[in-house]
Amino acid sequence: MLVAIATSTFLFAISLLFIGCSNPALAGVTTHYNSSSSQGLLPNLNNSCNSNCACPENYYRPVCGSDGITYSSACHAGCTDVWRDGMTDLNELRLSTNDTIYIGCSCIATTDEWNTTNWLIEGGIATLGSCDWTCDKLIPLVLIVLVISVFVSMRPNPAIMLMLRCVESSDRALAVAFGGVVGRVLGFFPAPIYFGATISSTCLIHQESCSRGGACLVYDLERYRYSFIGLFVGLKLLAVVLSMCTYCSINPDRFEKNKEKAVSMKALAEGQ
Incomplete structure (x- = not known):
């Protein structure tokens, strides 16, 4: 089930790469001066x-x-x-x-x-003020994100059950605690850093304050989409690979032994 969830999430995430709008026409940044043809440019506001x-x-x-x-x-x-x-x-x-x-x-x-x-x-x-600019891709984007969210919400329960059944009964509390620590160290803490760096790399015009770079004023929307969603897709691919490795590394005999142990403990409890 975990492999199926990871694979489905990965496939739906790929489609997000193709849902987006082009950059609005901004002279010297996304289009040439005195020209309506949109081309990729290095920001050059002077002409x-x-x-x-x-x-x-x-x-x-x-x-x-x-x-x-x-x-x-x-x-x-x-x-x-x-x-x-x-x-x-x-x-x-x-x-x-x-x-x-x-x-x-x-x-x-x-x-x-x-x-x-x-x-x-x-x-x-x-x-x-900026010229009017519209993007009609919101509905398909929301629908795909909703489907991905449904698959992601289905993951915790089987993951916890797998973790509990792969360790001895006396080690279950330690396994849950260790899994939580690893998840935060490898996921929650570094994610804002590399996601933030990815977003910052797509900035075209930075605000300057006291001769230092500040907040981003204009983003390259196309590069933003490919960088941000590309990183997201890469992480989902990693999840698929690790899920397959987990699946292939599980020893079926371990489950049989745990099952026999549970049956014997139940019989012992009933006998008492």
Whole structure:
């Protein structure tokens, strides 16, 4: 049963590698400036279009350009000014009056809608906040995780029963205690370290504080999925291998001896 549970969990975990969405378009990070083609890039927020802006490195206050691409900040989008009353009619731009609107953005491609307005400043426009981005893979992800959780919840009982039947009656308490210690030393304690290191390796933009790296501002979602789920799948494969080793190492005669011993003790108890 333990081998079947481990194998089923491993097979379902593999499918998680193929459930995910691509990275949203972030200029200089996941897509080129003035281009909608998403490509893997090293984070390079500076470009010729914003070379005169002296934008700070690793500064992240995203704005959504009129070209549908998110920029790390209005500075990185090459914006030179903020919309003020009297410049134009906001209804012509189909924007809410609650939005902060940056204008004269040299890194943003000018749209036809932008050309129809009587603006004197060249360049595109941007609004505060990231562009809309959706991912419709939540339902299949939740269903597969639910199935994996069901299999994992079935594991403790047969594992405990196997442990108790593989040792002498006088050693059962020690076996349970030793198994708990080993499980925590090899599992619970180091897991946050290597899982955390795996997650940190997928960060694209780090927050800087006092010249030191801080929290991650932007993750590479595709690399995140493959790294995190890949590690999870690898651990499940290890569980399958160890379960098979346990199965092959069990001596059937040991169970027969324990069974005969239990029968003789029962008969002795009934005789008394």
